[in-house]
Amino acid sequence: MKIIKKTLTFLYLSIICVISLVPFIWVLFSSFKTNSEILSGTVGLPTGLHIANYVTAFKLAPIVTFYGNSIIVGIFATLLNLIICSMAAYVVVRCQFKIKGLITLMFSLGLIIPGAALIQPLYTTFSGVHLYNTLTGLVLVYTALGMPTTFYVMVSYIKTIPYSLEEAAYIDGSGFFRTFMQVVLPITRPAFATAGVIQFLLAWNEFQFALTLTGDTKKRTLPIALYYFKSAFASDYGAMFAATVVVAIPSIITFIILQKQVVAGLAAGSVKG
Amino acid sequence: MKKNNTKWVILFLAPGVLLFSFVMLSSLLVLIGTSFTDWFIGSKITFVGLKNYIYLFTEDKAFLQSIKNTFVWILLQSTIHVTIGVTVALLLSKKKWYSSPVRTIFFIPNIISSAALGMLFLCVMNPQFGLINGLVSRITGEKFIQNWYNDPKTAFLSVTLTWLPYAGLVTILVMAEMSSISEDLFEAARIDGATSFQIDMHIVLPLMKNIIGTCVILAATSMLQKLDVIMMTTSGGPGARTMNMPMYIYKTVFSNNNYSLANTQGVILIILGVVVLKVIRTLFRMDKEEE
Incomplete structure (x- = not known):
């Protein structure tokens, strides 16, 4: 009985690992194959490390530009999102005011609006105010998209901070802003890490608005590079494989290094859903 | 609580608002507004x-x-997908040497764009150089060609x-919640x-009701936003065989x-989302426990 159970568990988890890993490993191997090796449909290992595909990929599509854009958008969308949400979360937790319920609702509303519904309105608004095809536009959209999760992470964390610390600061004559900056923010650092990682990954991986709110290759982010390959260079398989690897690797590495923050952020962010 | 700081409250909320x-x-x-108009x-x-x-409801096939x-x-997604995730969580929660690596590996497809x-x-x-067709060809010894994403028979399944x-x-998410169950x-x-199976069925799963409900909500509502994968694979085709609402809006x-x-x-998509959310919350009786 025990043996059967162990075997079944082993089998089930093996299948899970195979379906999760094999497609990626196969693409990774294939990215080092020559085009003729790929076309022959062989399943096996590449004959050597042909980095030619990577060279072609970088030549065909401005991947370096896409990379740069993704980094810029990711960093600024994360910073802006953290600043806006930590400030709002702080006053929602610590201050009394009439429209508190409305503000909380506003910050969680993003969760029930499927982004696809907003494609046309955002496209029109952004064209109207000259934010179409700008990195600033993407930063603003991603900052807004991530507000529900970050706000919730911040609110839950600030609630756990004892108020006596701030009280002591006020008694010592510190003002509202200084207390927030010098007393509250330093303690809130773990929440910043958690929410920041999730927010960065959101901006890094987002596809829909990156596609619809930018027009030319100078302003596009990494996920669009793949769409670019699919539509323009679908015949250069090797380069397509290489591009996929180049896009996927940073997210995987981020996750493996910052696993604790990612897990905590996902757990906290999902509760409100 | 600090009072009389209306100025700061407004300043701190303003950027978000x-x-x-x-x-x-x-x-x-x-x-x-524009859903009641004609606008090209x-x-x-x-x-x-x-x-x-x-x-849309009478003519648009x-x-x-x-x-x-x-x-x-x-x-x-709200049934099979969630079941797969929960069973893996139950198996990994037994804290074996492989628990952490398997969890990491299983999450890779979720973390990449x-x-x-x-x-x-x-x-x-x-169809020509893909892994699946390659493997089938290798096993059967004959050249196997199946155009998974363009064949109306297989497109839907392949996208799924x-x-x-x-x-x-x-x-x-389920494992994070499980770790909060008391060892006692x-x-x-x-x-x-009690056998470990009985413990899972009668102790763990009932305690997991809320987080499983949350997962069902996440899984279901994620289906209202799938544009990227559809766009990369079938673009909704062949015909409208794999069309979903985001792709059609696009x-x-x-x-x-x-x-x-x-x-x-878009309006219909949002209404659908709210309805789905409401139905799942009712099914899992989640409304009562939340403040």
Whole structure:
């Protein structure tokens, strides 16, 4: 009985690992194959490390530009999102005011609006105010998209901070802003890490608005590079494989290094859903 | 609580409120308002009442197909997908040496950009050089050619497979919740002679009701946002076989330039999302426990 159970568990988890890993490993191997090796449909290992595909990929599509854009958008969308949400979360937790319920609702509303519904309105608004095809536009959209999760992470964390610390600061004559900056923010650092990682990954991986709110290759982010390959260079398989690897690797590495923050952020962010 | 700091409250809330108004609120107003009009690219906006809604539900076959597909995907995702994630979580919660690595591996398809996942599958399922056809050819010894994403018979299943098994997020969320169960509870059950299967069924799962409900909500609502994978693989084809609502909205905006019709679909998509959320919360009786 025990043996059967162990075997079944082993089998089930093996299948899970195979379906999760094999497609990626196969693409990774294939990215080092020559085009003729790929076309022959062989399943096996590449004959050597042909980095030619990577060279072609970088030549065909401005991947370096896409990379740069993704980094810029990711960093600024994360910073802006953290600043806006930590400030709002702080006053929602610590201050009394009439429209508190409305503000909380506003910050969680993003969760029930499927982004696809907003494609046309955002496209029109952004064209109207000259934010179409700008990195600033993407930063603003991603900052807004991530507000529900970050706000919730911040609110839950600030609630756990004892108020006596701030009280002591006020008694010592510190003002509202200084207390927030010098007393509250330093303690809130773990929440910043958690929410920041999730927010960065959101901006890094987002596809829909990156596609619809930018027009030319100078302003596009990494996920669009793949769409670019699919539509323009679908015949250069090797380069397509290489591009996929180049896009996927940073997210995987981020996750493996910052696993604790990612897990905590996902757990906290999902509760409100 | 500190009082008399209205100035600071306003200053601290202003950036969030402004950004929300600019990105979300104004879009929602445009969305709802123009859904009752005729508006093409470059044309004037004219009021037409419910015309768009009536057209979508009575004449637009592709739209009806997209709603049907979205429903089937919601159903599959909130049942099979969540079940896979929960069973993996239960197996990994026994804290074996492999628990942590398997959890990490299972989450990889969830952490990479969906565009990259779509591309992975486009390559794996490629008719000429894809992994699947290659393996089948290797096993049977004959050249096997199946155009997974373009054949009407296999397209729907092939698209479904790009997300249905990848429940790493469910596993992570359920495991995080499990770690909060007190060890004493297991201890007591074991002393009473419960097998690990009985413990899972009668102790763990009932305690997991809320987080499983949350996972069902996440899984179901994610089906209302799948544009990237569809776009990378089938673009909704062949015909409208794998069309979903986001893909159809995208097409209506950028291929047909029919803005008002796209916004009508957007309104329907949001209503659908709210209904799905409400139904799941009722099924899992989640409304009562939340403040």
